[in-house]
Amino acid sequence: MSLNNTDRRIRRTKQMIRDALTELMEDVGFDAITVRDLTEKADINRGTFYLHYKDKFDLLEQCEREVLDELAQVQGHVEGLQLENFYEHFNRGEPLPFIVKLFEYLKENGAFMRVILGPKGDPLFQVKLKEMLAEHLLKHMVKKARIEMAVPFDYFKAYVISAHLGVIQEWLFRGMKESPKEIAMTAFKLTFLGPRRAAGLISDEQNEKNSP
């Protein structure tokens, strides 16, 4: 009995098609891909494609869903590891474990993630990824009552989540030089301290009022 409960031929075929998809998206973008292209690159019969996928959009959707499911699974495992809150992690110089796990997963699936989150990628996937980021990130940030005069919460949320996606993209497209832990800490600092202080563009609070 195999590890996977599907026929080996099916696994092989699907893998060939998915590899072809990643490669072709990198080259010409999803728009320009035909089912013909996919099956030629994967070296399988065109009819076989339709045995597994409705069309190329269905293929993309299945790939995306798989990635999101795996991500959700990874996140599940890490729940127990969290410290009580944000502050503790920061004061110990430790990033949030779930963010580290996220970057680790991104690194493993670098090729596909780069393509899907890139300029020829799928904006719908960005939305889905942001939703899942929001779910985990905000849980750790919103334990304290809010004071008046504040920015609306939805904009705070949009700001922080989008910002994290931006860091993810920057990291992916610059070759993932930093380790998952390092880049997770970078993202953490930017949010915890605020971008300007995290980047060292201000030294302390005194300089704020009477600036040069």
Added chain:
Amino acid sequence: MSLNNTDRRIRRTKQMIRDALTELMEDVGFDAITVRDLTEKADINRGTFYLHYKDKFDLLEQCEREVLDELAQVQGHVEGLQLENFYEHFNRGEPLPFIVKLFEYLKENGAFMRVILGPKGDPLFQVKLKEMLAEHLLKHMVKKARIEMAVPFDYFKAYVISAHLGVIQEWLFRGMKESPKEIAMTAFKLTFLGPRRAAGLISDEQNEKNSP
């Protein structure tokens, strides 16, 4: 002599096609649109389309370029209005003028911007918009020497720019309830104070070390 130097028929045709594009992208997404769909909705001959555009991708590209050019033009006008720096604006409770202008333009072209920046939109356009945002935003933020131990500048940049795009999207998709000036100030606060303080999730620096 007309305001525009092109034949009235051309202007009419192009406008019909562009309106059709916006509508169809809203309905079915760019992927699913055919040139046939466009010309039927625009009620013009299919051949006429090819007199103006190479294909539907060329159409999208021209529309995007036009928007970006207009944005750049709007930005040009506002250069003179800037105060000396970031701090002065913030201390006066005034957002950066170029951001206000940006939101004003987005509002005027709401339908197209919502579509192009939405889940069925074009990720390449997001990249281009972020580039132009970066150009204007960073100019006002990076006048001070940086201290050591800071987050790498590229990540600071990615963080702030992506965050702003996130605010733009949130605003567009929630019906643009706030005025351009209000939403610009919201974005400003989030970056200037940092997201957590801007959202009122911490009251002051004292709470930072010995948190609940």
Added chain:
DNA sequence: TTCATTATTGAACAGACTGTTGATTAGTTG
């Protein structure tokens, strides 16, 4: 208004891709 210019129309064309079918071959599991 007239007139030369030119954008638009309608029809037709070959070429490409799609999604499906049926018979046949090849590989897998127990």
Added chain:
DNA sequence: CAACTAATCAACAGTCTGTTCAATAATGAA
């Protein structure tokens, strides 16, 4: 080995593409 089923190959009608042509209509300038 034997039953099952995935993959192959060829063929199909249907749709969309991008181009061409002659005919028509709208435009802007004189």
